[in-house]
Amino acid sequence: SQTIHQWPATLVQPVGSPLSLECTVEGTSNPNLYWYRQAAGRGLQLLFYSVGIGQISSEVPQNLSASRPQDRQFILSSKKLLLSDSGFYLCAWSVFLAGSYNEQFFGPGTRLTVL
Amino acid sequence: AQSVTQLDSHVSVSEGTPVLLRCNYSSSYSPSLFWYVQHPNKGLQLLLKYTSAATLVKGINGFEAEFKKSETSFHLTKPSAHMSDAAEYFCVVSDTGGFKTIFGAGTRLFVKA
Numbered sequence: 001s002q003t004i005h006q007w008p009a010t011l012v013q014p015v016g017s018p019l020s021l022e023c024t025v026e027g028t029s030n031p032n033l034y035w036y037r038q039a040a041g042r043g044l045q046l047l048f049y050s051v052g053i054g055q056i057s058s059e060v061p062q063n064l065s066a067s068r069p070q071d072r073q074f075i076l077s078s079k080k081l082l083l084s085d086s087g088f089y090l091c092a093w094s095v096f097l098a099g100s101y102n103e104q105f106f107g108p109g110t111r112l113t114v115l
Numbered sequence: 116a117q118s119v120t121q122l123d124s125h126v127s128v129s130e131g132t133p134v135l136l137r138c139n140y141s142s143s144y145s146p147s148l149f150w151y152v153q154h155p156n157k158g159l160q161l162l163l164k165y166t167s168a169a170t171l172v173k174g175i176n177g178f179e180a181e182f183k184k185s186e187t188s189f190h191l192t193k194p195s196a197h198m199s200d201a202a203e204y205f206c207v208v209s210d211t212g213g214f215k216t217i218f219g220a221g222t223r224l225f226v227k228a
Contacts, residue, residue, distance in 0.1 A: 043205065043220040044159075090158055103149060104216065106158035 002027035006091050006107035013114055019064075019078040021110050023091030026072065031093040033074040034104060035066055038088040050074060086114045117142045119208045121219035129227045134178075134193040136222045138206030141187060148189045149207040150180055153221075159205065165189060176200070201226045 003026045013019060025031055035047040046059045048066035056066050063082050067075045074091060088111050092104040122137040140146060148165040163174025170182045180191045189206060203223050209216040 044218040046215065046218075049215070088156070092159075103147075103161055103164050104159075105161070106151075108158045109156070111156065 002093075002105065004091060004093055004105060004107040006089075006110055008110060009108065010111045011113070013081050013112065015083055015114055016080045019076070019081050019085070019112070021076040021089055021091075021112075023074040023076075023107055024072055025074075025093045028072070028093065028095060030071060031095055033068065034092040034094075035074065035076050036090040036092065038090060038109075040087070044090065048076070081114045083114050086112055088112075117146070117208050117210065117215075117217045119206050119217050119219040121204075121206050121222045123222050124220065125223050125225065127225040127227065128196045130198055131195050134191070134196045134200065134224065136191040136204050136206075136224065138180075138189045138191065138219060139187055140189060140206070140208045142208055142210070144210050147209040148180075148182060149209070149216075150174065150178070150189075150191050151205045151207060153203045153205065155202075162191070162204075196224075196226045198226050198228065200224060 005024050007022055033050045036044040037047055038044050048056055048058055050056050050068045053068050053071055064076060064078050088109050090109045091107040094104045119140045126136060128134055150162040151159040152162050153159045162178050163172045163180055165172050165182045173179045178191055178193045180189050182189050201224055203221045205221050206219040207216050
């Protein structure tokens with residue numbers, strides 16, 4: 001069966017510090033991978049998605065970047081965190097099949113607080 | 116262009132009474148529709164999905180949703196609320212086979228004893 005891991009679960013970082021959040025998927029090959037951010041009391045905002053190694057699409061201009069160095073690994077990074085980067089970050093995966101419904105499966109999330 | 120509107124930001128029900136969470140969508144294509152549930156500080160869990168095979172979709176934990184094309188709605192219901200149903204619920208629209216999904220703003224469900 002497929003599983004998705006995210007770490008760390010919680011993170012407190014000072015403004016201006018770097019960030020690296022990691023997401024890995026097991027039990028599937030060539031998944032679509034996604035990074036979302038959920039600000040307090042708000043819905044999910046798609047930040048990045050990837051359809052393959054090294055292929056990253058950014059949905060919104062921001063202080064963050066994403067990379068996919070391996071098929072089932074997706075990393076969210078920042079060189080210098082801003083206060084506005086605080087939030088709950090969720091990684092998700094789906095499998096692209098002809099006629100599929102693109103249901104996504106979510107990791108447990110990382111709570112990031114920037115002080 | 117796709118969009119999804121969850122008509123209520125908060126819904127409060129008593130335990131044992133019916134639940135109705137409303138969702139309207141717009142899509143230029145034949146849409147895929149989903150409901151997800153999120154408990155506090157947890158990831159999202161898929162409740163159910165619309166597959167076009169049947170307009171009434173049954174999901175986990177006794178939830179179901181009905182796809183009504185004429186009303187562009189996909190409301191989530193449950194006959195009898197349980198305390199454990201208290202959570203945030205997201206309605207989601209996606210193009211069939213597409214990469215992008217649009218999430219509604221969410222509806223927080225409160226269940227009173």
